[in-house]
Amino acid sequence: MTSHGDQTNIFDVIIVGYGGAGAAAAIEASDAGASVLIVEKFGEGGGTTKMAGGNIRSVGDANKMIAHLDALTDGTTDRGSIEAHVRGLVDLPIWIERCGGVIRTDPSEMLGAPRQPGPPYPGATPGTMFPGVVGADGIGLRYRWPKAQNKGLSRGKAAWTMLSDNIERRRVEVLTNTYVKRLMCDHLSGRITGIVAEQGGKEIRATARQGVVLASGGFAWNKDMLREWIGAAIPSAAPPHRNTGEGILMAQAVGASLWHMNGIVLSMGMLVPGFDATFALKVRERGFILVDRGAQRFCDESRLAGHSGGMLLEDRDHHDAIWRRIPSYVIFDEATRLAGPITTTDAGFNLDSGWSDDNSMPVESGWISTSSSLAGLASKLGLDAQSLVTTIDDYNRGIETDKDAFGRSRMDANPIENGPFYGIAVWPTVYNTQGGPRRSAKGEILDPWGVPIPGLFGAGELGSIFGSLYPGGMNYGEAFVSGRVAGATALGVEPK
Ligand SMILES: Cc1cc2nc3c(=O)[nH]c(=O)nc-3n(C[C@H](O)[C@H](O)[C@H](O)COP(=O)(O)OP(=O)(O)OC[C@H]3O[C@@H](n4cnc5c(N)ncnc54)[C@H](O)[C@@H]3O)c2cc1C
Incomplete structure (x- = not known):
């Protein structure tokens, strides 16, 4: 690539973003005989895909699954796109x-x-997050990446190694440390003809003969967009500063319609000094509760949901506009501290942080507050001491008599009696966003009248087919499926 538009900067297909969707699009386009350029703003690819859990929902019964996704998207996604997704899966x-x-x-x-009682909390949810919605039994078992058959790797790392090996084998050109900032458009025909990017302070342009595929992820790391579309600039467990929504702006600038902008995978996580991304919450023993800023409980903590648990924290006072549960606090006892790390160990950006299995490292680092008394803990967390003591007394009594105010079962609860006691703030945490340019079942990016913008395609979580109700384990499969479709459609062919 050169910094001026010459022959070497012309490709059949240009792909913006080297994560799962971008890699799948490149593999498909390359296999159809195209010359392909991938442009990635970071020094290496992988995006969220490499750090993720890698769980993919299989298809149990295709028709029921289609009905389920149709109901969850509530008419905001056309049936053809849902069918194409299920076929691809x-x-x-x-x-x-x-x-x-x-x-x-x-x-x-x-x-x-x-659900079997017992830790962890949140636990893995079998099937869909919405078992009460029509077609739920069409969702199949979760696919995993077995280490033995994936070069000793599992989850996102296994998936990413497979994808990047394929890109290398096909000798697809990958331009890293190159930030795509605009699309080139022929204003007479409206056709997208290439990209304008920045590399090391220099502007470069590249021309796409057949099309540009936007696969640059969502806006989990764009605070302005989060405020605008989600209502609060909440933190994220995804790789910091990667998915900052430029793909959405670029698509808007050439007339794309947007969809699913309020769709978000919202978990709970902890923020600690020195780490931009959150540590997702996972508690491995029964002696814990969640309290809000007033030291009051607000839910049956044993039923926390992995992909939507953060919704619980979105409670705003309608008079003073204060978020009463942002942050909330997880309060736990010594047995819970010793039972295992109170964070996930298999996915998320902070896997190599050194968080110890017995939580002693985050306690010694001051990330988790501790005290021999509940009143002492409350004062360290900035909570009202008497309120916290009363809340825990009520909880302990409720557990003992099996009359918990929030219906928490004794099978899922231990009294919090024996100190030292521990606590840490918990925030709603974005795993990924769903919003972005609306696309057709074939991956064409559409204008507000549903007409494809010539030469422009979208894939992955950028403009996902999912809306505000996300069944879980779908964005990963979607990155692969929609990437393949977009890469093929750009060349006017079907995925191989
Ligand atoms: C902790 C965690 C666990 C998860 N686990 C699961 C799971 O088990 N199952 C599941 O279904 N989903 C899971 N997800 C979600 C899923 O992993 C993602 O939605 C999916 O991988 C997104 O793939 P993508 O290719 O669209 O985006 P990404 O993989 O994020 O790739 C986007 C790439 O675009 C690059 N980029 C952005 N802007 C530009 C620009 N302007 N110019 C050039 N490059 C740019 C980024 O740097 C990035 O590399 C998880 C998410 C998180 C955070």
């Missing part, structure tokens, strides 16, 4: 095997079985 294991990876359904998952 059916084909996905074969495509992954062709790429040298292996996914297998998790036999330990018991779909349809009642």
Whole structure:
């Protein structure tokens, strides 16, 4: 690539963003014979895809699954796009095997079985997050990436190694440390003809003969967009400063319609000094509660949901506009501290932080506050001491008599009696956003009248087909499926 538009800067397809969707689009386009350029703003690819759990929902019953996703998206996603997604999921294991990876359904998952009591909290949810919605039993078992068949790697790392190996093998050109800032557009025809990017302070341009695929992720790391579309600038567990929403702005600038801007995968996480991304919450023993800023409980903590638990924290006073549960606090006892890290150990940006299994490292670092008394803990957390003591007395009494105010069962609760006691603030945490340019079932980015913008395609969480009700385990599959579709459509072919 050169800094001036010459012959070397002309490709059939240009892909913006080297995460899962971008890599899948590049593999598909390259296999169809195209010359492909991937442009990535960071020094290496991977995006959220590499740090993620890598769980992919399989298709149990295609028609029921389509009905379920249709109901969850509530008419905001056309049926054709949902059908294309489900078809793509059916084909996905074969495509992954062709790429040298292996996914297998998790036999330990018991779909349809009642939840088994006990930690962790939140626990893995079998099937969809919305079992009461029509078609829920069409969602199949979760695919995982077995280490033994994926070069000793699992989850996002296994997936990413497979994808990046395929990109290297095909000798697809990848331009890293290059930030795409605009699309080039032929204003007479409205066709997208390439990209304008910045690399090391220099502007570069590249021309796309067939199309540009936007696969630059959502806006989990754009505080202004979060405020505008989600209502609060909440923190994220995704890789810091990668997915900052430029793809959305670029698409808007050439007339794209937007959809699903309020869709978000919202968990709970802890923010600690020196780390921009949150540590997602996972508690491994029963002796804990959550309290709000007034030291009051507000839920049955044993039923926290991994992908929507953060919704619980979105409670704003309608008079003084204060977020009463942002932050909230997890309060726990010594047995819970010793039972295992109170954060996830398998996905998220902070996996290598050194958070110890017995939580002693975050306690010694001052991330988790501790005191021999509840009143002492309250004062360290900035909570009202008497309120916290009363809340815990009430909780302990409720557990003992099996009459918890929020219905928490004794099977899922231990009294918080024996100190030292611990506490840390918990924030709603964005895993990923869903909003972005509206796209067709074939990955074409559409204008407000539903007409494809010539030469412009979208894939992955940038303009996901999912809206505000996210069933879980779908964005990963979507990155692969929609990437493949966009890469093929850009060349006027079907995915291979
Ligand atoms: C902790 C965590 C766990 C998760 N676990 C799961 C799971 O188990 N199952 C599931 O279904 N989903 C999961 N998700 C969500 C899922 O991983 C993502 O939605 C999916 O990987 C997104 O893929 P993508 O290719 O669209 O975006 P990404 O993989 O994020 O790639 C986007 C790339 O674009 C680059 N980029 C951005 N802007 C520009 C620009 N202007 N110019 C050039 N490059 C740019 C970024 O640097 C990035 O590399 C998880 C998310 C998180 C945070």
